[in-house]
Amino acid sequence: MAAGQAEAAAAAGGARGVVALGIEGSANKVGVGIIRYEGGGNACGDGGKFSILANPRKTYVPPAGQGFLPRDTAWHHQAHVVPLVRVALEEAGLEPKDISCICFTKGPGMGAPLSSCAVAARTLSLLWNVPLVGVNHCVGHIEMARAIAVADNPISLYVSGGNTQVIAFSAQRYQIMGETIDLPLGNALDRFARVLNLSNAPSPGYNIEQLAKKGTKLVPLPYTVKGMDMSFSGILSAITKLAKKMQQSEAKGAEVEYTKEDLAFSLQEHVFAMLVEVTERAMAHCRSSEVIIVGGVGCNVRLQEMMQAMCEARGAKMYGMDMRFCIDNGAMIAQAGILQYMAGDRFALDETVCTQRFRTDEVLARWRSPPESHSV
């Protein structure tokens, strides 16, 4: 799969730079991004100038009370991926011959939506005769965050609808220091939004956040940190029960002990405290003084505030939130993919199968130079 050193160096040092087109579609968003690297001489992306030339996206929003089903989501992506590629090329002012590599999400994610986008990537690869690079979605978030925030070696809290992990870089891999052992937090939040029949637009988590701002009463819930791992399923059951009880009281016209605002508030206070606690312990163990939040739940302002408070107390730095590494998009896949491409990664067609199970720590990050204090 690896190309020769000479080829990699040539790819990185070309006069017009390296241009990657990335296709993302692991969940309910389908996006196509184009990234250019110029002057990246060391085949690592370090020191090279990178720019996002285009990054259009479409989001599948199911009706309130419903989640996005794989089949419907796949149809949505199939309908939009080709127009998105056209729009991206047009925005970037490029033609297919200008593309150096096509990057696609190999996993993790939902099978049917992933495959829909992979088929598009393979087709373009054959049509344009451009190499393919399979990207780990989680690594896409991290690499985009490092590039946008200019963060060299932060601890990443990756928290979204499909993943919840605390990640540190060590031994040339993104190691998972702590993670959820059952539900991803974003999924637990989505499901709670369905219990309350909140709208899925712009996102269920956003609507929970707005409710939580009006909550005042802290309802006791489980606080489940097991070692460095977290569990959210018990909390979801507990709060679902409380919500149903509240809804029944409301239906009878009886007085309620707590409002749905209180529940949203209490849920956020508990689960975010768990996330921040595990992140802080990972920072202490790794002696890291930088943290970045990636993934959709990272947009939550309360979570950012809590992480910021933790960082201030220990003299650490938290990088600001940015949609380009929090919300799924094509450019982040192009970003991780272009680094892989410049380091020499190539994927033959039979290596481009998608996989729903693809852990962050399976990827050998050959493009990264070891951090200064190598051991984490």
Place this chain on the structure above:
Amino acid sequence: MVRSLTLGGEAVELGALMAQGAEALYSCSYRGKDAVVKERIPKAYRHPELEAQLTKSRFTQEVRCAARAQEVGVDTPNVLYSDPVQGIIVMEKIDGRPLREVFDDAALKPAEAIELGQALGRAVAKLHNANIIHGDLTTSNAMLRRDGALVLLDFGLSKVDLSAEEKAVDMYVLQRAFTSTHPDTEAVFDELLAAYLAALSDADREKVAKKFPKVQQRGRKKRPPPDAVAATAAASSS
């Protein structure tokens, strides 16, 4: 800025901040001894009610579990003073090095690393035989005294639990701390685990040995080990 605390009627001047995890550690001198002050810093990010509840339960567990560990022959820093109201523990300062540093030391011979791992495994088995779950086993939370004795630190997330589940989770935390921090020490952890299981009580050995692989499989998106992972690693490094 020098801070001082009144502990047991005595003014104690805090020295350098040594570390900050779930709590801050300061060096100090307490009644003429080199000591460490461990101060539970109120977490500004947590809701005060949740914070109060967690602080109270964790403080009590910490002092209780550390004392219990000493009773069953596990070396832990002597507690010189504890104040549940202020959330402060003063303990003996260990003259030695964190195990983390020892393992990272290039001068450490493989045989010595294995011996250290086995000693750690036996120490954890002693804890577990007394139903003490450490809760945060890492190589940062163990030290090697200058005389070579192994000390376990930081019982801040400890609890008493009889289940094989909690014991297996404890070992899993340790394994992950090992593999992510000391990447070339897989063999050491295998030896550590073997020594741990050998020293575990007969009643628990089989149960924990059975539970451990199940706990290991728990994270999301794991593939059945080890073929798939090995294949990917081989593919991406070829």
